[in-house]
Amino acid sequence: xxxxxxxxxxxxxxxxxxxxxxxxxxxxxxxxxxxxxxxxxxxxxxxxxxxxxxxxxxxxxxxxxxxxxxxxxxxxxxxxxxxxxxxxxxxxxxxxxxxxxxxxxxxxxxxxxxxxxxxxxxxxxxxxxxxxxxxxxxxxxxxxxxxxxxxxxxxxxxxxxxxxxxxxxxxxxxxxxxxxxxxxxxxxxxxxxxxxxxxxxxxxxxxxxxxxxxxxxxxxxxxxxxxxxxxxxxxxxxxxxxxxxxxxxxxxxxxxxxxxxxxxxxxxxxxxxxxxxxxxxxxxxxxxxxxxxxxxxxxxxxxxxxxxxxxxxxxxxxxxxxxxxxxxxxxxxxxxxxxxxxxxxxxxxxxxxxxxxxxxxxxxxxxxxxxxxxxxxxxxxxxxxxxxxxxxxxxxxxxxxxxxxxxxxxxxxxxxxxxxxxxxxxxxxxxxxxxxxxxxxxxxxxxxxxxxxxxxxxxxxxxxxxxxxxxxxxxxxxxxxxxxxxxxxxxxxxxxxxxxxxxxxxxxxxxxxxxxxxxxxxxxxxxxxxxxxxxxxxxxxxxxxxxxxxxxxxxxxxxxxxxxxxxxxxxxxxxxxxxxxxxxxxxxxxxxxxxxxxxxxxxxxxxxxxxxxxxxxxxxxxxxxxxxxxxxxxxxxxxxxxxxxxxxxxxxxxxxxxxxxxxxxxxxxxxxxxxxxxxxxxxxxxxxxxxxxxxxxxxxxxxxxxxxxxxxxxxxxxxxxxxxxxxxxxxxxxxxxxxxxxxxxxxxxxxxxxxxxxxxxxxxxxxxx
Numbered sequence: 001x002x003x004x005x006x007x008x009x010x011x012x013x014x015x016x017x018x019x020x021x022x023x024x025x026x027x028x029x030x031x032x033x034x035x036x037x038x039x040x041x042x043x044x045x046x047x048x049x050x051x052x053x054x055x056x057x058x059x060x061x062x063x064x065x066x067x068x069x070x071x072x073x074x075x076x077x078x079x080x081x082x083x084x085x086x087x088x089x090x091x092x093x094x095x096x097x098x099x100x101x102x103x104x105x106x107x108x109x110x111x112x113x114x115x116x117x118x119x120x121x122x123x124x125x126x127x128x129x130x131x132x133x134x135x136x137x138x139x140x141x142x143x144x145x146x147x148x149x150x151x152x153x154x155x156x157x158x159x160x161x162x163x164x165x166x167x168x169x170x171x172x173x174x175x176x177x178x179x180x181x182x183x184x185x186x187x188x189x190x191x192x193x194x195x196x197x198x199x200x201x202x203x204x205x206x207x208x209x210x211x212x213x214x215x216x217x218x219x220x221x222x223x224x225x226x227x228x229x230x231x232x233x234x235x236x237x238x239x240x241x242x243x244x245x246x247x248x249x250x251x252x253x254x255x256x257x258x259x260x261x262x263x264x265x266x267x268x269x270x271x272x273x274x275x276x277x278x279x280x281x282x283x284x285x286x287x288x289x290x291x292x293x294x295x296x297x298x299x300x301x302x303x304x305x306x307x308x309x310x311x312x313x314x315x316x317x318x319x320x321x322x323x324x325x326x327x328x329x330x331x332x333x334x335x336x337x338x339x340x341x342x343x344x345x346x347x348x349x350x351x352x353x354x355x356x357x358x359x360x361x362x363x364x365x366x367x368x369x370x371x372x373x374x375x376x377x378x379x380x381x382x383x384x385x386x387x388x389x390x391x392x393x394x395x396x397x398x399x400x401x402x403x404x405x406x407x408x409x410x411x412x413x414x415x416x417x418x419x420x421x422x423x424x425x426x427x428x429x430x431x432x433x434x435x436x437x438x439x440x441x442x443x444x445x446x447x448x449x450x451x452x453x454x455x456x457x458x459x460x461x462x463x464x465x466x467x468x469x470x471x472x473x474x475x476x477x478x479x480x481x482x483x484x485x486x487x488x489x490x491x492x493x494x495x496x497x498x499x500x501x502x503x504x505x506x507x508x509x510x511x512x513x514x515x516x517x518x519x520x521x522x523x524x525x526x527x528x529x530x531x532x533x534x535x536x537x538x539x540x541x542x543x544x545x546x547x548x549x550x551x552x553x554x555x556x557x558x559x560x561x562x563x564x565x566x567x568x569x570x571x572x573x574x575x576x577x578x579x580x581x582x583x584x585x586x587x588x589x590x591x592x593x594x595x596x597x598x599x600x601x602x603x604x605x606x607x608x609x610x611x612x613x614x615x616x617x618x619x620x621x622x623x624x625x626x627x628x629x630x631x632x633x634x635x636x637x638x639x640x641x642x643x644x645x646x647x648x649x650x651x652x653x654x655x656x657x658x659x660x661x662x663x664x665x666x667x668x669x670x671x672x673x674x675x676x677x678x679x680x681x682x683x684x685x686x687x688x689x690x691x692x693x694x695x696x697x698x699x700x701x702x703x704x705x706x707x708x709x710x711x712x713x714x715x716x717x718x719x720x721x722x723x724x725x726x727x728x729x730x731x732x733x734x735x736x737x738x739x740x741x742x743x744x745x746x747x748x749x750x751x752x753x754x755x756x757x758x759x760x761x762x763x764x765x766x767x768x769x
Contacts, residue, residue, distance in 0.1 A: 040108055040144040040386075040399070041135050041155055045446050045454045047501030047513035049548055049561040049597065050137040051075065055159070060670075060700070062128045063172040063718060063764045064180035064203055066121045068092035070128055071154075073657045074136050075561075075597045076615040078650075078676060080730035082246040084208030084261075085176055085720070085757045087216075089122055089243060089307075091730070094138060095565070095593055096619050096651030097151025100524055103144050106156045107235070107317055108384050109333045110146025114405035114436045115525035117147045123311040123337070125216035125239045126201035129170070129182050132159040138597070139563055140517035140544040143442035143460040143497065145384055145401040148521035150542055151565075151593075158235060161195030161224055164188040166711075167769040174717075175760035178205035189226075197222045208757035210263040211301065212246035229321040238312040245305045245343065249731055249752030257291060260726070260755040266305030268344050268369070272297040279346060279369075302344035302371070309339030309376075327388040329399075333381060340375035342414065351482070352475040353413050354429040360418045369417040372429075374473065378407030382438075393448040400441035407434050411473055432470025432487050434525065439463050444499075452506065456515065458499035464522050466491050472529050478635060489528055493539055495520035501546070509553050517544040527571055527585055538587045541568040558600040565593040572621060572683055573649065590622040591648060609661035619651035626684045628747065632736040639737055639745055646685045649733075652677040652693075666704040671722075673697040681733035681751055689735075689751045694727035696756075702764075711768040720760050730754035 042050045051074045061070045065086035068079045074094075082089040091099050100117040104110075106127075111119050121127075134156050141153040165188040173179040179202075186197040199220040206213050220237040245265035254262050270281045273296035281299055282289045293299060318330040346369050350357060357366045382403030389396045410431040413423055442460035449455055472485035501515025523537040531537055548561035569587040595617025603609045624646045630636040647653075654677040661670040679691040702716025733751040740746050 040105065040142055040153075042137055042142055043395075043446075044511070045395075045448075045456070045503045045505070046142060047456050047503045047515040047546065047548075048137055048141055048517075049075075049139060049546055049563070050135055050141070053134045053136070055132055058128050058131060058134070059766075060668075060702075062126075062170075063762045064174075064178055064205070066090040067124065067128050068121055071134075071136060072674060073611070073613075073659060073672060075599060075613040075657070076138060076152075076595075076617075076655060077136075077657075078652070078655065078729070080754060081756065082209070082730075082754060083205070083212035083214060083243075084246075084755055085178065085205065085760060087178060087203060087205045088207065088212065088214035089120075089247065091118075091121075093650060094136070094152035095563070095595070095615070095617065096648060097593075098650065100147075101150035101152075101521065103141070103147050103149040103153040104156070105145060105154070107158055107315060107331060108145060108155075108329070108386070109315055109331055110380075110401070110403065111156075112147040114147075114380055114403075114438065115407065115434055117521075117524050120309075122214075122216065122241045122243060122307075123239045123309055124237075125203050125218040125241065126180070126182055126199075127156075127218070127220075127237070127239075129184065129201060130158050130199055130220040130222075130237065132157045138561075139546055139565065140497075140499065140519040140542060142499070143399075143440075143444060143458050145440060146403070146438070148462075148495070148497075148519050150519060150521050150540065158220075158222070159197065161197065161222075161226070162186045162188055169767045170764070171766075172762050172764035174762035175757070176206045176208055178762060179203070193226055195224050195226070207244070207246065208261060208760070209246045209755065210261045211244050211266070211305075212263060213244045215242040216240070231317075231319045233315075233317040235315040235317065236313065238310070240310045241307070243307045245307060245341070249754050251750065251752055255753070255755065258293065266301040266303075266344055267346070268300050268302050269346075270297055270299050302342075305343050307339070307341040309337065311335065311337040311339075325390050327390070329384075329386045329388075331384045333383070335380040337379070338375075338377045340373050342371060342373045344371050345369065349475075350416070352429075354427070354484070355413065355416070358420055360420065365418065368419070370413055371415040372411060373414050374409075374411045376407060376409055378405065380405045394445065395447075396443070396445040398441075398443050400439070402439040403437075405434070405436040405438075408432075409434070409470075409473070430471045430473045430484050432468055432472060434466070434468045436467075437463075437465045446503075452504060454503045454505075456499070456501045456503065458517075460495075460497040460499075462493075462495045462497065462520070464491075464493040464495075466493075466522065468525070468528065474529070485529070487529065489536075491522075491536070493520075493522045495539070509551055511550045511552075512548070514547040515545075517546075518542070519544065523571060530585070537571060537585070538569045540570050540587070542566070543568075555604060556600075556602050559597075560599070561597040563593070563595060563597070567591045567593075570621075588621050588624065591620060592622070593617060593619045593648070593651070595619075607663040609659075609663075611657075611659045611661075613657050615655040617651070617653055617655075619648040619653075620645045621648055621683050624683055626735075628735055628737045630737055630739070632734070641684075643684060646683050647680050649681055649683050650679050650691075650730075652679045668700075668702045668704070668716075670700045671697060672700070676729070681731050682735070684735065686733065686735065686749050688749045689733035691728055691731060691753070694725055694729070695723075696725050696727065697722040709769075712766075713768075714766040715764070717761055717763040720762070721756070721758055724759040726758065728753035728755050 068090045069086040072079045076095045078093040080091045104119045137153045168184040170182040182201045184199045201218045203216040218239040222235045224233040248264045250262045270278045270292045282291045314334045316332040320328045357364045384401040386399030410428045440462035444458040468487045468489040474485045499517040503513040519542040521540045527537040543566040545564040550559035570591045571585040599613040601611040624643045626641045628639040656675040659672045675695045677693045681689045699722045700718040704714040731753040735749045737745045
């Protein structure tokens with residue numbers, strides 16, 4: 001704090017244009033901003049595992065890739081990319097848990113989608129350019145707003161005002177025609193009370209995967225009023241994305257035949273060398289498949305197989321210091337989202353889309369190729385608050401939130417092959433509405449029992465009401481009267497989430513902490529819509545045990561954190577199919593994640609910096625029971641297999657992150673490497689369905705200098721996947737069975753893989769005025 005205040009005083013003295021009273025007023029404003037604390041964050045006396053990421057650290061990596069990739073060096077973290085180069089649809093996993101179990105907030109306001117519980121980072125293009133700092137808490141963490149944290153929470157705080165006017169341009173260009181342009185401007189402090197900031201960003205790429213193009217646009221606007229004890233900010237930010245589908249991934253056989261960049265999304269038909277049309281990419285002759293591409297033919301794809309979405313966010317933030325001990329934060333928010341995706345579907349039953357057969361060439365057509373459009377129109381709004389008290393030995397916060405979501409899901413048929421007549425543009429083949437009311441209140445306190453030893457208590461109550469009514473997008477052929485799946489869901493959940501722990505600051509360098517936390521999580525939308533029609537998924541529960549140690553001095557930091565996460569009724573894929581053949585997740589009684597996170601780093605006066613962290617873990621479903629169906633046909637005989645304890649899918653046993661950095665005057669270089677061990681893609685421990693271990697390194701070089709009337713110029717380049725590692729970081733897997741000639745059951749497996757780019761380069765420039 002003193003460091004920031006001193007810097008502000010020196011800055012004002014250098015300006016020499018303000019009166020002494022103005023200097024004092026500005027200093028009070030700065031102090032107000034610096035002590036503004038998001039109540040959901042952890043501090044050094046909070047007994048949880050967390051990592052803080054500052055603005056400068058984000059800036060050194062923010063050249064176009066999505067925000068998850070900027071967090072890839074944090075402990076226990078894995079990132080994935082559909083398009084293969086970190087732009088577009090990307091995801092983040094922490095301790096093996098996926099994005100639906102990672103709570104994300106911005107300024108304390110929930111960012112997770114209320115129904116799917118995930119964060120679609122593609123709807124927040126270049127948001128990192130407007131983030132002041134971030135905190136990643138691993139495990140259940142502290143009480144927060146929104147979806148329950150079942151593996152981690154990410155708390156983002158957007159930027160404060162600048163004392164002086166500024167302008168900034170950031171641009172990059174590189175492989176796959178990837179480019180990013182960002183312009184930022186700010187007024188500085190006007191009349192000692194007002195400040196305004198703006199950002200415009202454009203990101204585009206052709207993607208590594210075939211046709212996986214991405215077009216992203218975004219803006220961020222902020223206006224604020226500040227005085228001695230009060231700040232009011234109005235923030236709006238929005239993102240618009242257009243992304244070609246790349247989520248089908250490719251099998252190993254497809255990669256071998258068509259190359260690693262193959263993308264089956266949007267496939268319409270194939271032609272042979274003479275132009276004859278085939279519905280599939282092969283034809284059969286004498287019981288053998290002959291692939292047309294191998295014989296000089298070609299595959300043809302739908303050009304508009306795209307995802308299109310616009311999301312606009314509004315936040316009104318109020319912060320007031322009543323005294324040096326009491327502080328109040330209030331936030332109001334509203335998010336509007338609407339969008340759709342289109343896709344070409346081959347040989348689909350017209351009945352699935354509420355259409356009647358039609359006559360063509362003297363015959364009745366019941367099955368045809370078509371183009372469908374699935375759309376969403378939703379809003380999410382509410383408020384948050386926290387009241388904080390800070391004394392010599394006691395720090396306490398009372399806070400909470402009340403939010404509501406309202407969303408329509410609907411679909412239309414845009415085109416049918418050989419259809420005679422016009423399609424009704426107003427006809428929805430499915431439509432349903434979902435609402436969700438989510439409220440929570442928490443009380444947390446940190447009390448210093450004796451010098452250096454603090455006790456932490458965190459109590460949260462959360463209530464959710466979730467309703468879905470209407471017709472789903474899935475056709476139920478097994479019903480007495482076949483038709484679209486009917487949704488009539490009205491569920492209430494009441495969760496009590498206590499957390500407690502101790503933190504011991506042994507001396508200025510050594511710290512020891514331990515905690516126990518309880519967390520609950522309601523099912524996602526897909527858990528309802530993809531399950532059995534007659535059953536309801538249950539809420540999940542987590543007991544999280546954490547024990548950690550940290551050491552820090554002026555040039556060295558090190559730490560270790562042991563965790564044991566005990567799950568009850570965790571929802572996992574079991575191989576079961578619902579009545580219409582959809583893979584479904586079911587509650588498994590018992591599962592756990594346990595491991596140790598090791599961290600170390602040195603920073604020397606010569607400019608050398610070394611940071612390393614590693615996670616060794618064991619992630620298991622206990623007494624896993626898998627159910628297979630013949631040819632994966634719903635209603636066929638079920639084959640139940642008891643596997644015992646099996647690894648949880650997408651949960652590697654070992655993760656290693658390493659970074660070497662060197663700075664000399666304006667020159668900076670860093671080599672960042674990550675190793676991820678083998679991952680199973682299903683919970684059945686099938687060796688055919690794994691992601692191989694991989695080791696990937698990125699080399700970044702930059703040089704910063706000054707020019708007349710320019711504050712600074714930085715030019716550089718980053719070489720991703722320096723050693724051209726051939727790897728995949730995501731995928732899917734499935735299984736079924738068939739009967740052999742003797743009537744015995746024979747298992748079969750299949751899998752798809754998200755191939756990632758080989759060596760690729762981005763050059764970048766930043767100009768600050």
